[in-house]
Amino acid sequence: MMEELGWAAIFSRLALQFWPVWLALLAVFALSLHYRRRTGLYGRLFDSPLGMVGFGLVMFWVFTALFADLVLTFDPLGQIAQMKNKVPGTITPDGGVYLLGGDNLGRDVFSRMVMGARRVLAIAPAATVFAFMVGVTLGLPAGYRGGRLDAGLSFIANLVLAFPVILLFYLLVTPEIRTTGLPVALAAVLFLFPVVFFTMLWNSRFFTHPAKRNLYVGVTLVLGLWAWSGLAFNADPLGVWSMEPNMLNVFVSVVFVNAPTVFRIVRGLVMDIKTRDYVAAAQTRGEGPWYIMLWEILPNARGPLIVDFCLRIGYTTILLGTLGFFGLGVSPESPDWGSTINDGRRLLTIAPHPAIVPALALLSLVLGLNLLADALREESLKD
Amino acid sequence: MTDAQTPILEIENLSISFFTRSREIPAVMDFSCKVMPGEAMGLVGESGCGKSTVALGVMRDLGRNGRITGGSIRFKGRDITTMGERELRGLRGREIAMIYQEPMASLNPAMKVGAQLAEVPLIHEKIGKAEAWARARAIIEDVRLPDPDRILQAWPHQLSGGQQQRIVIAMALMSRPSLLILDEPTTALDVTVEAGIVDLVRDLAEKHGTSMLFISHNLGLVMDVCDRLCVMYSGEAVETGDVVEVFSEMRHPYTQALFRSIPLPGADKSARPLVAIPGNFPLPHERPPGCNFGPRCDYFVAGRCDAQEIPMLPAGGAPRHNSRCIRVDEIDWDAPPALAATAEPVPPGEVVIEASDLRKYYETAPGMFGGGTAKIVKANEQIDFSARAGETLAIVGESGCGKSTLAKVLMGLEVASAGTVTLNGDQIQQLPVEKRGPALISSLQMVFQNPFDTLNPSMSIGAQIIRALEIFQIGSSAADRHDRMLKLLDLVKLPREFATRKPRQLSGGQKQRVGIARAFAGEAKVVVADEPVSALDVSVQAAVTDLLMEIQRKNRTTLLFISHDLGIVRYLSDRVLVMYLGHVVEIGTTAEVFSPPFHPYTEALLSAVPVADPRVTRKRIVLQGDIPSAMNPPPGCPFQTRCRWKPLVPGNLCETVVPELRPIAGGHRVKCHLTDAQLATMEPVIEVAAE
Amino acid sequence: MLNFLLRRILTMVATALVLTFVVFWLTNLPPNLEKLAKSEGNARMTDAEVTSWLDRNGHAQPLLKRYGEWLGVAPGWTDERDGVTSGRCIARGTLPEDNPAFCGVLQGYWGQSTVFKAPVSEIIATRLGLTGILMFWVMVLMVPSALLIGILAGMREGSRLDRVLSTASITTTATPEYVSGVILIVVFSSSMVGLKWFKGTATSAMDGITFENFFLPVLTIALYGMGYIARMTRASMSEVMTAQYIRTARLKGASFGRVVVRHALRNALIAPFTVIMLQFPWLLNGVVIVETLFNFKGFGWTLVQAAGNNDIQLLLGCSVVAVVVVLVTQAMSDVGYVLLNPRIRVS
């Protein structure tokens, strides 16, 4: 029988272990509370207790992901044979403590959870951003132009939405599919949208100043296409941008299932905003459609979009977890929360901690995002 | 029961505040008024002065963040402010009923009209369902709706706006309340419909002996309906008294200024211009010390007006006439207004824009369930007009008559279905706005109706004006455009600091000025103004209208002024075009259109507009029914369903043949089958008694 | 109305065709077929052997042709070798003449599952039945409680009751099934907590449902959907409560209860109805997770087996069912919205 720590000791050591996170949180809250009257909607978040809780939870995980190397206690992949399925607080043979116990391979559950935060927060927000780029770039013209374009795009969006997500994942995230080049093709299309988006954004605004326009569009194209070649084709000549194939697979699938929903939301918002007089005013002074969509309509749809963005990061996190749960995650060894839950669930009734720890972590992050979104929505509706 | 001496409603020193997170908003302060049995009390004032808050305070329905912070409201001697929830419920609907602005929103969309009506007696009286429905049927007849049995079974959305408002009135009268509160009951309705509703309310109140608290921003309407009047400014009553008395002998500077800023018959843009009230309405939490009206008052005396709270003082000698002005006995109330700068009328130049036989038909796609064929909506039929340089052509008509469609066709947001629009000799009817060059676009610009909606909320004022300059390809460099932008702000009399502000930091009138600056950025030759002032407060309306006139005079712009407000049209337009259901029914100079002979529709329209001047007598012609839908216009003359002159036309000509727009004198043309002799028998609608 | 339904159905058929085609294409990609050949033939086949196996079993034909065969609009393939004619529609050991030329979904032939060694239609029918029971109880638990929570929370926006219920609903929407399932199992059936009220698996529920073996899976699915529906209902309810006609009702002297029940309820339920219907596709997700977690061999479990074992025919069958479920619920939500909303019904 190895030594164990009591729960009180475990919790106090856990709390201590997170010191960089606490410091960072303290700084953020102190600054935000101090300047909250000057920071608009962000500042008003601090008027709502639930909003603060949500923001705090989200920032907790953000900082944990940032400072993961400082917070963790063991190598998340390192196995200690004696520590298999050990309860929280067990002392390792060389004197360390598995604060939250060991998993079925004898790895430290706590360190894996901390590293999992980095995994999740590296993918979920980025995938959501890409989904937004795609959804916005297609949703704007669909809502603004209507007609056949709208009918076609909506049909495609509904097609994707009618696909049961799990089935789609099983079809898209299998290793075999990589050999067909389908993920790369999808990535090539999906990752092009940000480039298109920003090119249109600058061009529509600055075509009256050719010099400025050429600069902005040029920089966008160079940077965008550079990143694009690296991310989608792994063909970046300088080797700065790259994504491992398995990751690309997961990433593309997540963007692909999220984009249609964003599309629908944007389309709905555009249909509403385009009836405003300022849009008519822009039309009567002869503005082009892309200027109207990107500069007159989009900025005024930002409220609901920001709220949805927060919600969607949470949803993407859940989705990534689902992938891990079905063993389709980034890689089998990966400490991402979904995969860890999947690993742990087999022994759930005997040794629950390897599954329950990442489960609670995921729950708290998604809860934080939801509370944040809810508070943002409420605050933006108030006076 | 109450005898004639105890008031039905007595409000004393009422204060109501709303509590928001950041501060307390005192919406009503120290408000007192008294309503006697059978009396109709009018409550007037500009938007945000607290009229609705008073009404809701009487109903004790102020929402979660509203609270009565002082004073008392006594209804038949019982204090409402301290009443329990139960007792209050017994009062609401049975003793006091309320009607408010949006008729459609006031009716439950998922409940049949009959059920909503019958509910009132079912709640308050112990009667059976059958009896309640019978009562509902009877009251529908009372509010003069046709076919009560069908209406009982109808859903609210199956009725027109006017019919809905009648149902709301019926609902309020179901339990014979002794006090009826009406909060802008007709603001959402067309004038000809409004006239009918107002008549109805007055008759029914008289019949049942109901007292009324009638809230409106329309002074003319209050004069039509009410016996007594209470003028509110910034949360306070500033003047109360008998309606005619107050209207003819106003004893508060605000009341006086208000009257001078509304276009009454006799006002003229060149010879007798309106006088706008300077400055802005104070926000409830930023009121000045002493007299609230002080900063905008011409008679302000420092040290007196801002030294203490001003009490209500007796005024004018007549009983129950009070004014909240400390100098009420010193001011010479009959002194004529300091004459605003008058100007020479501008002689019109050559024809700039011309439309001939213009038509715009919309094809409505067969709806979700429209199994049948696509319908054609004739939004504009045979529009003919021309306008000269420096001239103001007003286009009037009620909602749905096709005014805005006409504006869209002119602007190129829609292309015409037939006919021509000629601008400076070029035909532009088939040229959508994308195909128009910068020169054409900048010479034909538009000012929009809703000031809260014409500016992009996320872009600064300066940036929006500069953007217009860029698009019109005006100015050589960024610095030059910035300069021009500042000059445009000067032109519309806005401080230059506004360039960096966001629209939400501006008031409605200021936003409208920015809209005007943007329209004139490219020195527009023709400006289409679609109801540019109808969403603004009266005191601001005058200033914006004058600004528009001034710029027009300076640039010799042709102004196409679209409006439903005949008062303002008479004031500023040179010529008037009256539209009904997509047709031009009458066109002529302002004098010709506003005096007989009229088109029968113009006659009714003119008579429906309330005039806030006791010297004016007005013939009342109340049109029956509502405006037909443009989807389903009547055959023959478009106006034939409501025309009172139709019997004079032989045969069924009116029902079968669309009349010609024929000249009757000079440029005055009328679309009617009546003969010249018959037209000549028409009498004037409005007569101003000699002073 | 007829026109509307007709167009709706046409779109549905088009969607279903496109989707099944995509699934067909994805499952029949060369690497998948190769895997199929190796698992059906033997694992150490050479590339040439794989090619010939595929050729012999009709997998070498053009994609569209194969899709047509599966659908039943193209005649099944036949292959003559050594005097024996085999073919898609030819049962082993029978003569070609005794078999029909077409055999596909339209003829009721869904193929043979390679994992379960049984006709796909049979498997799906039984599994779907089991999932149907699960879904039924989920609905029974979820819908009334979600609506009740939403209405209680929305009728007095900002009240303490609202705060508590809203936070609870947000929490449940933030808890995916694989998290809540794990937590529930740990709390109610692990030796660690020791309550042991319920069973951690639902395998025995396939033979007979008891509260003990079925409550946890049902609760797990219901919880996730419940929060979402409750929040939609709350939003709709609180919006309705600020509507003018609610003020009208209040100022008629109606009591709060009457205002809520007679005036607010019906208007407030229009929006959640659509949401509930659109919830079905998500429930399907939940079903897959929960059936895997609780080892309940229903439709979701079958889908995972089919996908994990490259059982092409079964996977196709499952996707058809899933797609049809999604499309039918979408259509129902549209039609229901129209029926519930008098404003749209007539105009």
Ligand SMILES: Nc1ncnc2c1ncn2[C@@H]1O[C@H](COP(=O)(O)OP(=O)(O)OP(=O)(O)O)[C@@H](O)[C@H]1O
């Ligand atoms: N619920 C509320 N919360 C905060 N402030 C409010 C609320 N309702 C009204 N107010 C404020 O109280 C003041 C009086 O408003 P009220 O609606 O009574 O004006 P009104 O005279 O009826 O205007 P209108 O002619 O536009 O109807 C305004 O400044 C308004 O902004």
Ligand code: SF4
């Ligand atoms: S009290 Fe003074 S400032 Fe106020 S209205 Fe009278 S004169 Fe004007």
Ligand code: SF4
């Ligand atoms: S044509 Fe007949 S119906 Fe039309 S306005 Fe003249 S008199 Fe009336």
Ligand SMILES: [Mg+2]
């Ligand atoms: Mg009001």
